Amino acid sequence: MALTAVPYGWSTLTPLPLAALLLWACTPTAPRAVAARLFWSLTAFFSIHLLFLPLSFAQLFGVVGALLFPALFVLEGTFYALLGLLVARLTPGFLGRVWGLAFGWVILEWLRHLGPFAFPWGTLGYTLLPTPLIQVADLGGVLLASLLVTSMAAALASLARREARPLALVLPVWGLALAYGLTRPEPSPPTHRALLVQGNLNPLDKVAGTADPLPVYARLSGAAAGTVAVWPETAISDRDLGRLPDQPLLIGVARPAQNRVEAWDGGLVGAYDKRRRVPFAEHFPLRAPLAPLYGWVFRALGVPDLTGLLPGRLDRPLTLGGVVYGAYVCYESVFPEIARGLVRKGAGVLVNVSNDGWFNAGNGVAQHFALGRVRAIETRRYLLRAGNIGVTAVIDPRGRVTQALPIRREGALQARFAVEEGQTWYVRLGDWPVGVLALGLLGLVFARRGVKRTPG
Incomplete structure (x- = not known):
């Protein structure tokens, strides 16, 4: 099976x-x-x-x-x-x-x-x-x-x-x-464009603070100045926000105890907080009483002493250039109620920023991508996906992949999509x-x- x-x-x-x-x-x-x-x-x-x-x-x-x-x-x-x-x-x-x-x-x-x-x-x-x-x-x-x-x-x-x-x-x-x-x-023919950026960076380097990802993403985004560029989950940290390129952006940002998608257009326009946190990676049950056990595991893994993320509070769609984007983060793509809720609040296109750079063996990247494609069908929305190592792609409202970048390779995808309206029975019920x-x-x-x- x-x-x-x-x-x-x-x-x-x-x-x-x-x-x-x-x-x-x-x-x-x-x-x-x-x-x-x-x-x-x-x-x-x-x-x-x-x-x-x-x-x-x-x-x-x-x-x-x-x-x-x-x-x-x-x-x-x-x-x-x-x-x-x-x-x-x-x-x-x-x-x-x-x-x-x-x-x-x-x-x-x-x-x-x-x-x-x-x-x-x-x-x-x-x-x-x-x-x-x-x-x-x-x-x-x-x-x-x-x-x-x-x-x-x-x-x-x-x-x-x-x-x-x-x-x-x-x-x-x-x-x-x-x-x-x-x-x-058939879905509406594409009428809009966005640039989906794939940095192909080692996530451990970012955790250790030895990487400087901003120059990579800024260089890749320069190919479409004026077009909304979508950067993956935790593409940069909040320390990098003062050096952003001058163009509309949807960015995965790692803030203290928050995993966010932020909309920028000459300044911060809006933000969405990740609400579905990964168990034992982004939230740690009984963190205080089990601190010695967690500490031993973190030392054995060679990672810093993690405390997890705070529960997300910002859950509204983000608007740039008149388009309402329903943006959500990585793991949330396997939870239908996340995309459904954003469409109910007015999103005309879905955006999933992700970082599957932790999956370097087996078919985890392909599995995660396949599961997330069904959100486009449930809501009948185009889905723009920007992943650190991939899969970076456009999925149409019938769940078909219309454009994609090769995985584990740096690149930028000139994505074409349409803004859809209406609500499916699933979105309603x-x-x-x-x-x-x-x-x-x-x-x-x-x-x-x-x-x-x-x-x-």
Whole structure:
């Protein structure tokens, strides 16, 4: 299943291994056996899917960097094991367990988007990105796509037990979703320009204070004087603001305890604060009582004694040259409510400044980029992405990459885009309709738990 996840072009095949997983996990009679099979399966899934994390941090920080992540993989496996235990206890029959897991899986993904420790990597809806099916995201977000995936997997698992009726119901739904995706109108043709700048700088040098990134970004931005230039996350620090070039800018700025996007045009026009902070990187739970432990980890990694970022308070779109930009920062690209909220406040184009320079091994850069593309579909907005090492690109409102720079190479992209208006159903309603639908369907499964039993 990990090998059919994003960013692979064949990721739409995910219902096949997921069906095999559901078939295998739901076969035992004992609920604890169901939970155990889900625990080991999903721990393995996240270990493979997120392998870029220990590989990249081992390159940057040595063995200690790699040892930070197994606990994350086990934690994710535990979430799915608890889901399996709940479903297996409430639905003794095989088919009830399969469908309970299919609907419960979407609810769990919804929960994994919420709270200060949210980490929604592995959301199954993204696997539909290579197909027109992903266009349903403007109706119910990526979770609606997840419901399509898990329902198809459950139908295939049911078919393996010679129960064809679920597949007969799911196939028409997939057909309707495909027809919807194929008939979406083309976006507005590009009418505006921006310059997306990719500095390709080592993030450790910036943390250590041994880099001077401003001359690099100023030189690359000089190719389009007068055009809005977009610089990546933490491209410069607040100490560099007095030396900015004389042109409109959207800049990732590292201020004390703040990670910001600032709009400049002869002076500060506005700012947006990063609100979704990366757990254990930008905010540290129990920082004071666990100070000795944190101190040991920081020394082992060879980084300064980090204190984290303050919660962001500035969350309005930024206006330059009459264009309203919905700007957000790096990790926030995997949280649909961030882009959705900015569009609700008037953003006509999305801007994601990022720094994936920490990912030097595996496919983490491509994964992060693929997840963020769905924000363009959910909101039907052009998305301008400026990354330190990439991916620096333009994504149109159908999620297609229209322009891009090669990764890990210094450059500047003359981006072309249009300013869109209106609000999709997803922008208006968010995740609640799909969440409530999944809860209702799960409730129906539990209500029918004694109606039909299949020997296991």
